[in-house]
Amino acid sequence: MYLLAIESSCDETAVAILGPAPRLLASVVASQVPVHQKFGGVVPEIASRQHLLTLNPLLEQALQQAQLNWEHLGAVAVTRGPGLVGSLLVGVSAAKAIAWALNIPLIGVNHLAGHIYANFLAHPGLELPALCLVVSGGHTDLIYLPEHGRFERLGRTRDDAAGEAFDKVARALGLGYPGGPLVDRLAREGNPEAISLPRAFLEEGSLDFSFSGLKSAVLNYLNRARQRGEEVNKADLAAAFQEAVIDVLVEKTLQAAGRTGVERILLAGGVAANSRLRQRLEERTQQAGLKLYYPPLDLCTDNAAMIGAAGWYLWQAGYRDDLYLNAEANLPL
Numbered sequence: 001m002y003l004l005a006i007e008s009s010c011d012e013t014a015v016a017i018l019g020p021a022p023r024l025l026a027s028v029v030a031s032q033v034p035v036h037q038k039f040g041g042v043v044p045e046i047a048s049r050q051h052l053l054t055l056n057p058l059l060e061q062a063l064q065q066a067q068l069n070w071e072h073l074g075a076v077a078v079t080r081g082p083g084l085v086g087s088l089l090v091g092v093s094a095a096k097a098i099a100w101a102l103n104i105p106l107i108g109v110n111h112l113a114g115h116i117y118a119n120f121l122a123h124p125g126l127e128l129p130a131l132c133l134v135v136s137g138g139h140t141d142l143i144y145l146p147e148h149g150r151f152e153r154l155g156r157t158r159d160d161a162a163g164e165a166f167d168k169v170a171r172a173l174g175l176g177y178p179g180g181p182l183v184d185r186l187a188r189e190g191n192p193e194a195i196s197l198p199r200a201f202l203e204e205g206s207l208d209f210s211f212s213g214l215k216s217a218v219l220n221y222l223n224r225a226r227q228r229g230e231e232v233n234k235a236d237l238a239a240a241f242q243e244a245v246i247d248v249l250v251e252k253t254l255q256a257a258g259r260t261g262v263e264r265i266l267l268a269g270g271v272a273a274n275s276r277l278r279q280r281l282e283e284r285t286q287q288a289g290l291k292l293y294y295p296p297l298d299l300c301t302d303n304a305a306m307i308g309a310a311g312w313y314l315w316q317a318g319y320r321d322d323l324y325l326n327a328e329a330n331l332p333l
């Protein structure tokens with residue numbers, strides 16, 4: 001009853017092993033951040049080559065950490081999308097080879113379902129229905145979960161994802177890549193009210209998001225200051241930008257909770273690591289009498305433990321993929 005999980009959808013190669021409950025027995029992540037840093041973002045071709053180099057040693061490392069052998073494995077789960085197709089293919093091909101060689105079930109997992117299920121690993125006994133705000137580098141979605149394995153999307157971003165906006169603003173501020181954690185840290189020293197930035201709430205009643213206008217407002221602010229030869233207070237600008245993103249995320253999440261009548265709110269994805277977002281959601285959910293769940297920091301950004309968590313429920317529910325399983329760059333939830 002051991003499940004091996006593999007994640008390679010973007011720039012982290014990750015392997016995890018779960019045992020019954022489900023309980024995490026091993027989790028290893030090899031970040032490619034230093035490799036892509038000099039390019040200011042992920043270079044897909046380099047990412048897939050890097051996954052190829054890293055995956056086999058990581059598999060051995062995870063088995064060692066869990067003190068298990070290949071023969072102990074009962075199933076293999078792998079991210080099959082969404083993500084960079086070349087990167088995904090490395091994980092999917094490895095998982096198929098393992099499933100075939102060991103004659104064990106193969107389970108393809110949606111990366112976003114993985115982010116959501118990190119919460120079930122972190123909070124055993126967490127019950128459904130719940131509402132999940134998924135905020136990552138590629139997605140900003142409000143998902144209603146009536147029961148395990150069912151995902152109903154109530155809202156999505158119409159342009160940039162929240163994490164993407166963080167990364168682009170960080171680059172414009174000259175902070176580096178990946179930008180989210182750097183903006184988060186700098187914003188703690190700034191005054192969010194020092195600079196006024198727009199919030200896109202869209203049409204009345206819409207649970208969709210839009211962050212490209214806010215991103216442009218930050219870029220325009222920087223350009224204007226440059227033309228006038230004025231010094232920009234980067235901490236204030238980072239704080240004002242972050243607050244504008246969070247205002248909309250929190251407001252729409254509370255609206256969606258009201259509409260669905262849920263008592264539980266989940267937070268998932270890389271941006272769920274944001275300290276101010278956690279704090280603001282904690283305050284608002286408490287006021288509204290709702291319970292907020294979020295994973296620990298290492299389960300927010302990409303990892304294989306979350307893929308294992310989602311894979312575990314699928315495995316137990318009897319879900320199986322065959323060896324024709326393919327990577328899908330735009331796989332919907």
Ligand code: KG4
Nearest residue numbers: 136137138163180181270271273274301302
């Ligand atoms: O979920 P993730 O690791 O990868 C995707 O599936 O996209 O999310 C990565 C995103 C990046 O845009 C990164 O800047 C953002 O999550 N991020 C943060 C923080 N930590 C990571 N954004 C804001 N505050 C953070 N502390």
Ligand code: ZN
Nearest residue numbers: 136270301302
């Ligand atoms: Zn992710």
